[in-house]
Amino acid sequence: MTAVSDSERLARAALTRVIEPGDETGGRWLRELGAVALADRLTSGGDALPGVGANRWAGLLSRAARARPKADLAAAGAAGARFVCPGDLEWPAQLDDLGDGRPIGLWVRGRPSLRIWALRSVAIVGARACTEYGAHMAALLGSQLAERGWVVVSGGAYGVDGAAHRGALGASGATVAVLACGVDSPYPRGHTELITRIAEQGLVIGELPPGDHPTPRRFVLRNRVIAALTRGTVVVEAAHRSGALSTARIAQRLGRFTMGVPGQATSSLSAGVHDLLRGESVLVTDAAEVVELVGDMGELAPPRPGTTRPRDLLAPALAQVLDALPARGAAAPDDIARSAVTTPDDAVARLYELRSLGFVERHGDGWQLTRQKDRGANPARRTP
Known part of the structure; x- marks a missing residue:
């Protein structure tokens, strides 16, 4: 059963070709007009909607003229993917916390239910060029969380992301990769095998339609989905200007838990994490401490062995x-x-x-x- 009509699904699929992820102006149009009316307005080439200039409106009309939603839905189906919209039973309601910046819809590759998996999920993010320590801690947290029945969510990138995914997969656990490109065109290319395995054992999701490519801004905007989808975000190694910090800051704005794994005080890759820990984030060193924060009441970390004689x-x-x-x-x-x-x-x-x-x-x-x-x-x- 679904509350989403075929016409709305088709319109939303078309809009993912037209409106960029996180575009709150487009999100406001979508909320006020509805998907079908907005798609018709863009394809008919009428007067500009409020909030954009002539040049941007012309660019949107050009995109709308080239949108082929039926072909995109067919391409997704051929890649083993589906298009999930707000109103579907599989839609994770926590994404609605993003307001007008919530995804128009999500292209989902993999068998499990995204809504069910997201209910008990934790994000692990961090530096792409991480140290051996960072990769070790990300993989350790990923495997420990998976063993405890938690879903590990990350961005599928090199470094900490990949280590977290591999840790969960190695423990025969659940993991979700949130991509900044089409789910049928994994990026980075060096992670094609990893992302394919995630799609077989878990889920690969993204806002962009099949075949679409990533851009630096799309990577940053992808982070809001990771933050909103999960109960909390753990940052493992991040420099001061790391994109992982944006995920944590969005999580904080959304009222989610933010955690950091401490590193060497002299390491630039730990500087961003340590700044988080000086603020509202909580220091964690293993999955038990993560679960104590994001889990249900009574899921406490065991007492640590001390030196008491x-x-x-x-x-x-x-x-x-x-x-x-x-x-x-x-x-x-x-x-x-x-x-x-x-x-x-x-x-x-x-x-x-x-x-x-x-x-x-x-x-x-x-x-x-x-x-x-x-x-x-x-x-x-x-x-x-």
Whole structure:
């Protein structure tokens, strides 16, 4: 079942050839007139709509005259893709948060439902020219999130994006590549095999019709889809002018979670991430910490193993007596009492309590640390 008529789907497919992704002026026309009326207005060559000059309107009319939506839908079908519109059951409602800048529709390649997958998804983005550390962390997060049942969303680019996708695929998990070109023409070319595999195991999506090519601006605008589609965005390595930072900033404006993986303080590729962490973003180092933030209530990261030793839990008076024992050998109660700044009777009472806890042993008239507790003794003390 779908609420989208064939005429509206055809009109929206045509408009993806005419209006650039993220064009809020075109989005306003679409909201006010509807897809069919807007497509008719553009193909009929009437007077310019509000918000554009004569030159831009002429360019839009030229694009509309060359649009062949039926051919685009057929080409998508031949590539195993479909065109999903607002109003379809598969449409992810969170994209509507983009307002007039939301996609006109999405070309989707792959079998799963985009709406269902997007409900539990996290974006992992970062530098194209990343370091080995950045690639390792992106792949690790991708695999860990996939193992926890989360969908990993990224842009299919070199560097962090590709590592995140591969991490999810390697864990036999779910991943979505959001492209800045036609889903039948993967870019970068060096990732053709990777993107093909993503389409087989996951989803490849984009706003541009079949065969369309990427441009620098389209890459930037693609980032808003990644940010809006997911519950949160993790940035792994990003310089000050990295496109990954734009994804995080859009996510913040949309009320999504933003996270950053810390790097070397002297690395320029970590500078952008560290700026995020100085603001509203949260530092994360593994998937458990990501899920604690974006997951459901109760999905907490496990407590981290620390350096707490049993002796650290002792009451101060007991710890003071324990510290008074030499690292090796036995000591008399009077000597222990002097070192602990207490009375002999109090020292003996504390020593018996420590013995019940397994910290000390009595040997004749003296007391010494038990062997398993020797490591907790004060190494500076010696037998008097």
